[in-house]
Each structure stands twice: as structure tokens, then as C-alpha cells.
Amino acid sequence: MTLPNPRFEESYARIFGHGISMDESADDFFRTFYDRFLEDPDIAVLFAETDLSRQVAMLKKSLFTLVSYYVLGEPTAELDRLAMVHKRLGIAPEAFDVWMQALIDTAQEYDDQFDEATCLAWCWALAPGIAYMRLMLGKRGSAEVSDADPA
Numbered sequence: 001m002t003l004p005n006p007r008f009e010e011s012y013a014r015i016f017g018h019g020i021s022m023d024e025s026a027d028d029f030f031r032t033f034y035d036r037f038l039e040d041p042d043i044a045v046l047f048a049e050t051d052l053s054r055q056v057a058m059l060k061k062s063l064f065t066l067v068s069y070y071v072l073g074e075p076t077a078e079l080d081r082l083a084m085v086h087k088r089l090g091i092a093p094e095a096f097d098v099w100m101q102a103l104i105d106t107a108q109e110y111d112d113q114f115d116e117a118t119c120l121a122w123c124w125a126l127a128p129g130i131a132y133m134r135l136m137l138g139k140r141g142s143a144e145v146s147d148a149d150p151a
């Protein structure tokens with residue numbers, strides 16, 4: 001997948017290595033992300049029963065789903081499925097801002113060359129997918145796809 005956003009691609013490579021797949025070393029990044037995200041008690045309560053190792057594995061996969069939307073310009077079945085899962089969970093739209101901020105703060109911590117332009121590059125790559133998931137929270141019907149198969 002070629003990204004029209006070299007600063008994001010370079011930062012992503014500094015953090016996760018080259019290529020879209022990530023090895024176990026990326027788990028550390030996502031654990032730090034969850035520590036940050038769950039600092040908000042209203043959010044932490046939603047994850048009280050969650051197996052965070054499993055959640056880390058799923059999030060590793062779904063970061064690719066968000067970036068795919070930015071690259072392809074249309075939602076994949078997996079993005080629709082994720083949107084539906086979060087709609088059913090009754091997630092507040094504002095929580096997506098907290099999610100994105102926690103991810104960007106974590107990228108800043110793990111990328112030693114992170115600067116303002118890199119920050120904007122991350123926003124540019126992630127914002128479409130996050131906006132899509134937010135928008136689908138309020139939609140009736142259009143995200144009603146099967147979430148039985150986690151692709």
C-alpha cells in the first residue's frame with residue numbers, strides 16, 4: 001500500500017519498522033496507548049472486563065483498517081464492522097477525540113523525530129477513519145452489516 005503521506009509513512013516505519021505488518025515489539029506501543037486512553041475513568045470503566053492483551057492484538061490489526069480508509073477513500077467491510085461494534089457499545093462521539101489524542105501522544109513518545117508536521121501527518125492519516133466511525137454512531141441502517149466474521 002503506497003501512502004500519499006510520506007511523513008506518516010516514515011514515522012510509522014520508525015515506530016513499527018518497514019512494511020505494514022507489525023511484530024510483537026509493537027505490543028509495547030499499544031499497551032502504552034491503552035494506559036493513556038484508560039486514564040479517563042469514564043473510558044476505563046468500559047474496559048473493566050476486557051482482556052487487554054487480546055484488545056492490543058485487535059487494535060494492531062484495526063490501525064491498518066483506519067489507514068486503509070484514508071488510502072482507498074471508501075470503507076472496507078472491516079471498518080463497517082468496527083463502526084457497528086462501537087455503535088452497539090454505545091460509545092460517545094467525543095471519546096473518539098480522546099482515542100485519537102492518546103494515539104498521537106503515544107506516537108510522539110515512540111518516534112524520536114516526531115514534530116508538528118509529523119503530528120499533522122498522523123492526523124491526516126487517521127482522521128477520515130475516525131470521522132467515519134463517529135458518523136456511523138448516529139446512523140440507522142447503513143452500518144448494519146454482519147459483525148460475525150472479524151475478517
Ligand code: HEM
Pocket residue numbers: 043046047049050051055058059062063066082085086089091092095096097099129130133150
Ligand atoms: C477509531 C478508533 C477505534 C478503533 C480503531 C477501535 C478498535 C476496536 C477493536 C478492534 C475492538 C475489538 C472489537 C472487535 O474487533 O470485534 C474494539 C472494542 C472496543 N472498543 Fe474500540 N476502537 C476505537 C475507538 C474506541 C473508543 C473511542 C472507545 C470508547 C471508549 C472504544 C471502546 C471499545 C470497547 C469498550 C470495546 C469492547 C472491548 C471488549 O470486548 O471488552 N473504542 N475497539
